[in-house]
Amino acid sequence: MNDENPLVTTDLADGVLTITLDAPETGNALDLAMTDALAGALEDAGNTPDAHCVLLRSSGRHFCTGGNVKDMARGADLMAGTTTDIQDRLRLGLHRITHALRNLEVPSVAAVNGAAVGAGFDLALMCDVRIAARSARFAESFLRLGLVSGIGGAWFLTRVVGLAKAMELTLTSEFISAETAAELRIVSRVVDDDRLAAEAADLARTIAAQPPHALRMAKRLVRESAESGLPSALELAAAMQAILLSGDEHRTTVKQFLENRR
Known part of the structure; x- marks a missing residue:
């Protein structure tokens, strides 16, 4: 299978369904179009019997830079309309991603390259296993923009690093390196940038090969x-x-x- 979407590509081989965020010009930001495309791909993954592992990766320099700040400045995209409009848009948009990843019966692996920021960090946290390139950077950075995580980051981050560290990362909005993420058990391994694709694919194939x-x-x-x-x-x-x-x-x-x- 090789289904193409302007923002997301999918490929099924050896039991691994690879989902690639493919909007490098925006840092694979989760604007409305990307959110809809990714949610659809993840929902389809849950209905693909031959997929035994999902590998989530990105093209370009970054994994996912979260919300589109330019859209925020214009009051467009997710931010448009009344409070009720925004709540509904979150439930029917970003929360589709959260539910689709959480409800996957098969394991999911995130291959994190470059920046995983805000909702992009939360997206990685939703996966069962995370592997990072040495250049990867992580930040629960919502307070930098006067926001909180609207996609479930507080729930996932607390369960990965514990309450106290989740508080620190959230309240400081600090960026952490791939090595620090490994020390905090946010990622299970760190590899050289040029090895990320191969190592993540090998890991996903190993998982998919199980009964x-x-x-x-x-x-x-x-x-x-x-x-x-x-x-x-x-x-x-x-x-x-x-x-x-x-x-x-x-x-x-x-x-x-x-x-x-x-």
Whole structure:
């Protein structure tokens, strides 16, 4: 599959659905058009049976620079109209991205190059795994513009770095390097810029190669275990394990494992 969109491209190969933000002239800013294009691509990803991992990447120098500041200055785009208009536009626009990524049954990987700023930082945080180029920079920078995150950043950032550090990053709007992001466990690895595309693709292919039914359950189990108490996590683990142990996928995978050992 190779479906083209003026702002977003998608490609499915080896079980990996690669979604590329392709508006380098704006820093892949999340204006109305980009928001609609990205939300549509992510929603389609959730309905693509052959996609076992989603790789989110960008063309150009930056991952995503968040809202378009020039539009903000004009009072255009997301900012146009009354308070109610803006709330509705957020729910029907940016929040589509949040829900689509959160509801993905398959794992998602973000390959962060250049700047991931404001809503762009939040977009990366929504993915299950993040890998960064050494030149990547991150900032929860809304206060620089007299705003707060309207796409869910406060929820995601707190769960990644903890309350105190989320407060610091939010209230200072400071930029942090890829290395600092790795220390804070915002990204799982940092690679040389010229290796980002290959390393992210390899990681996504490795994930996509896992048994698909178990892969989806594993993602759900890790996520829900992180947000529940131990008794609930154990009950969910037992239910999932029972389903998998009695299924054909498990038996086939075990047979292949033993054959490969021989």
